[in-house]
Amino acid sequence: MPNQKQMExxxxxxxxxxxxxxxxxxxxxKQKRKRTPSEWFxxxxxxxxxxxxxxxxxxxxxLPSNATFEQKMLIKYKNFIALLIPFSVAQFIWWSSAIKYxxxxxxxxxxxMPLTMVVGSIIAGMTSEGGGAxxxxxxxxxxxxxxxxxxxxxxxxxxxxxxxxxxxxIFMRIQIEWRAIIFGTIGAIPGALIGFTLIEPLFSPQTExxxxxxxxxxxxxxxxxxxxxxxxxxxxxxxxxxFWKCIILILTGFIGATPTTVVIMAINSQFCIYWxxxxxxxxxxxxxxxxxxxxxxxxxxxxxxGSFLGSHFHRQA
Numbered sequence: 001m002p003n004q005k006q007m008e009x010x011x012x013x014x015x016x017x018x019x020x021x022x023x024x025x026x027x028x029x030k031q032k033r034k035r036t037p038s039e040w041f042x043x044x045x046x047x048x049x050x051x052x053x054x055x056x057x058x059x060x061x062x063l064p065s066n067a068t069f070e071q072k073m074l075i076k077y078k079n080f081i082a083l084l085i086p087f088s089v090a091q092f093i094w095w096s097s098a099i100k101y102x103x104x105x106x107x108x109x110x111x112x113m114p115l116t117m118v119v120g121s122i123i124a125g126m127t128s129e130g131g132g133a134x135x136x137x138x139x140x141x142x143x144x145x146x147x148x149x150x151x152x153x154x155x156x157x158x159x160x161x162x163x164x165x166x167x168x169x170i171f172m173r174i175q176i177e178w179r180a181i182i183f184g185t186i187g188a189i190p191g192a193l194i195g196f197t198l199i200e201p202l203f204s205p206q207t208e209x210x211x212x213x214x215x216x217x218x219x220x221x222x223x224x225x226x227x228x229x230x231x232x233x234x235x236x237x238x239x240x241x242x243f244w245k246c247i248i249l250i251l252t253g254f255i256g257a258t259p260t261t262v263v264i265m266a267i268n269s270q271f272c273i274y275w276x277x278x279x280x281x282x283x284x285x286x287x288x289x290x291x292x293x294x295x296x297x298x299x300x301x302x303x304x305x306g307s308f309l310g311s312h313f314h315r316q317a
Contacts, residue, residue: 082171083304086164090300103293110294112143113153117295121161121302126309132158133216140209145287147208153288155276157295159269161303166266168307176263179241180249184264187250192272196280 073081098104107114113135120134132154139150169176203211277284 079308082168083308086167086304087301094296106290106294110290113291113295114298117298118302121299122306126306147205149285149288152276152284153291155269155272156292157299158265159273160296161299162266162269164300165303165307166263168304181263183246183249185267188268189271192268
């Protein structure tokens, strides 16, 4: 016979006899008990990395006693090496160029952009939006830069920062959805070309500013509404992939012009800067180049750090 406490919890005798009682009581207790600050932080900001082809059990396997120096470095210090490689390459290229062409006086007049890109580059590594999502509004609304110059700088800095983040993701084998990357890129590249050549000339600088605010406001509201849905079902990969899902990815890349992953943005930024600098007849502003000269040292370290941190975050963070 069930006791009074079991009946109060709404558990029927058959469920109790089948061993369902303990699990149900644990769930009820977890629902009633509020998370501590440390538990809340761990859930949303240190969930743990999902690595490609590596289970949680495999990540816990200790190093063998006879492991070589290379094995110890690439396994035990893999995260550090993933950040160090792109940082070292970018810093070597920048410092050698800065010393030869004397970039340093530019900091006295363009110091605002390195400070902006500390935040922008970390966001670029964490999300699919790129450092331009932070740099563009700062440039046009605070620094009063022309939208074309802000656009060119945003593309160039994303081509650098998100490629660094791309390397970290691949080196650390962080789980990504390659089908979304492939088909999203197939749609995004022609979408970018049409935007450059046909759509952008139709808008004035003031209209471009308002369009930017409208798009990002709608994006923020949509994301907030989506995250308000508690315990919604999410997937790490696209399940039951088929033709119509492929078409949706292509159309999303074409129409949205906002890639869904850091990898897609890295690829698209590389293509866009090639098209903008080499193919289009309009030259890139010298101011955009000057901003690049002073922001590369910051971007080359903050974007990889953003990828590392973002791989641990909960998707609602």
